[in-house]
Structure formats: structure tokens, C-alpha cells
Amino acid sequence: MLTVQHLTSGYGSAKILNGVNLDLGSKEVVAILGRNGVGKTTLLKTVMGIVATQSGTTELKGQNITKLPTHDIAKAGIGYVPQGRGIFDKLSVKENLRMGLRSRPDGSDEIPEYIYEKFPILLERSGQLAGTLSGGQKQQLAISRALCGDPKLLLLDEPSEGIQPNIVQEIGSFVRELVERRDISVLIVEQNLELIGLAADRFEIMVKGELVHRGLTSELNNEEMLKEYLSV
Numbered sequence: 001m002l003t004v005q006h007l008t009s010g011y012g013s014a015k016i017l018n019g020v021n022l023d024l025g026s027k028e029v030v031a032i033l034g035r036n037g038v039g040k041t042t043l044l045k046t047v048m049g050i051v052a053t054q055s056g057t058t059e060l061k062g063q064n065i066t067k068l069p070t071h072d073i074a075k076a077g078i079g080y081v082p083q084g085r086g087i088f089d090k091l092s093v094k095e096n097l098r099m100g101l102r103s104r105p106d107g108s109d110e111i112p113e114y115i116y117e118k119f120p121i122l123l124e125r126s127g128q129l130a131g132t133l134s135g136g137q138k139q140q141l142a143i144s145r146a147l148c149g150d151p152k153l154l155l156l157d158e159p160s161e162g163i164q165p166n167i168v169q170e171i172g173s174f175v176r177e178l179v180e181r182r183d184i185s186v187l188i189v190e191q192n193l194e195l196i197g198l199a200a201d202r203f204e205i206m207v208k209g210e211l212v213h214r215g216l217t218s219e220l221n222n223e224e225m226l227k228e229y230l231s232v
């Protein structure tokens with residue numbers, strides 16, 4: 001599904017990604033873990049074309065998307081939910097969802113039924129300003145907006161940030177549902193081990209802009225490893 005090879009990128013003269021290699025299969029959920037500031041968000045932004053690739057390649061289902069502008073990467077099939085969610089508070093819930101439809105390759109302007117079935121609050125509050133939603137509801141809206149683009153791959157950046165534990169669980173099981181019922185793969189940057197345990201098949205640990213250690217989610221109970229690589 002996604003193949004990243006020797007990817008480097010950064011901001012001005014600051015090099016942040018130092019040669020990332022990553023393979024994500026179809027119907028797979030992979031979590032990227034690592035301490036603050038190691039480059040996890042930068043990896044998602046580079047895949048998405050928001051931060052320019054300096055060297056290396058990114059392929060989606062065999063298509064080289066490395067140099068494409070962000071809107072074409074979205075159209076090629078990647079949905080992105082940024083850290084902090086990127087919701088437009090001054091637009092209605094429905095208008096936020098409609099923004100996501102712009103990335104649909106088939107040009108459809110219908111919000112997919114399953115989104116409202118899963119999150120009925122988004123239909124109930126359809127005409128309300130998105131800024132009036134709770135943190136958890138905004139996260140549901142942000143994920144739903146990305147799904148409106150009918151992606152094959154979803155990039156989620158810290159979806160658990162600032163939301164209540166019961167919503168964290170709901171999002172974890174929703175991610176699994178997406179993979180199993182909708183054939184979507186997910187790359188998720190996350191610190192919350194409960195959410196990773198619920199959603200991810202395996203993990204990759206980033207240190208100084210490189211993915212240095214990987215394993216199955218079931219191996220995440222190794223305290224020494226967690227101490228070595230993470231701030232827990």
C-alpha cells in the first residue's frame with residue numbers, strides 16, 4: 001500500500017527525517033511511536049507533501065507520489081487528520097465534511113452514509129458551527145472529513161490528544177472497523193498505548209528522524225524497551 005524509501009526532509013537547514021524506510025501493507029494499521037520532537041509529525045507531513053521531500057521516494061500502491069502537490073496526493077488516496085484536528089470552527093459540521101469530498105477521485109458530492117451511521121451526532125449537529133463540538137466530537141468530525149475523500153490510506157496524528165478515555169476506545173475500535181470493513185490502511189502517530197493496543201497490528205519506533213525498532217503490538221508490554229525509546 002505505502003512504501004517509503006530513504007526519505008529525508010526538514011525545515012530550512014534543519015534536517016529532521018534522516019532516511020525513513022517504511023512498508024505498510026493493505027489492511028494494515030501501523031503505529032509510529034517516539035519521544036517528542038523526533039520527527040513523527042514531519043513524516044506524516046512529508047508523505048502528504050506538506051513538507052517537501054529532500055531525497056528518497058514515497059509510493060502509494062505502486063504510484064510514485066513523492067513530488068505531487070498535497071491535493072493530488074489526497075486525490076491519489078491518502079486522507080490526513082492533522083495533530084490538533086484542523087477543524088474549521090467557523091464552518092458548520094456539514095461544511096467541514098463537504099471540504100473532504102473535494103479529494104474524492106470519483107467527484108461524488110454525497111457524504112458517505114456509513115459516516116452518519118457511525119457518528120449520528122454529526123448528522124444531528126449538521127448545521128451547527130463545528131467550533132461548538134466537544135474535543136471528542138471534533139476528532140470524530142476530523143476523521144470523518146478525511147474519510148469523505150474515500151482514501152485507501154489514512155494518516156492519523158495523535159487522535160487521542162485532548163479527548164476522554166471512552167472516546168479514545170471508540171476511535172480505536174473505529175480504526176479497526178475501517179480496516180476490516182472498508183479495506184483502508186492506517187498509519188497512526190500516537191502516544192496512547194491503549195489506543196495503539198486496540199487499533200494497531202504493529203509499531204515502529206522513531207529516534208532522531210529514523211525508524212530504528214519495530215515489532216508487533218503484542219510486544220508493547222516490554223517495559224525496558226518502552227523506557228529506552230519512549231517517555232513512559
Ligand SMILES: Nc1ncnc2c1ncn2[C@@H]1O[C@H](COP(=O)(O)OP(=O)(O)OP(=O)(O)O)[C@@H](O)[C@H]1O
Nearest residue numbers: 011014016034035036037038039040041042043083
Ligand atoms: N514548521 C517548522 N519549522 C521549523 N521546525 C519545525 C517545524 N515543525 C517542526 N519543527 C521541528 O522539527 C522537529 C520534529 O518535529 P515533529 O513535530 O515532527 O516531531 P514529533 O515527533 O511529531 O513530536 P511531537 O510529538 O512533539 O509532535 C522538532 O525539533 C520541531 O521543533
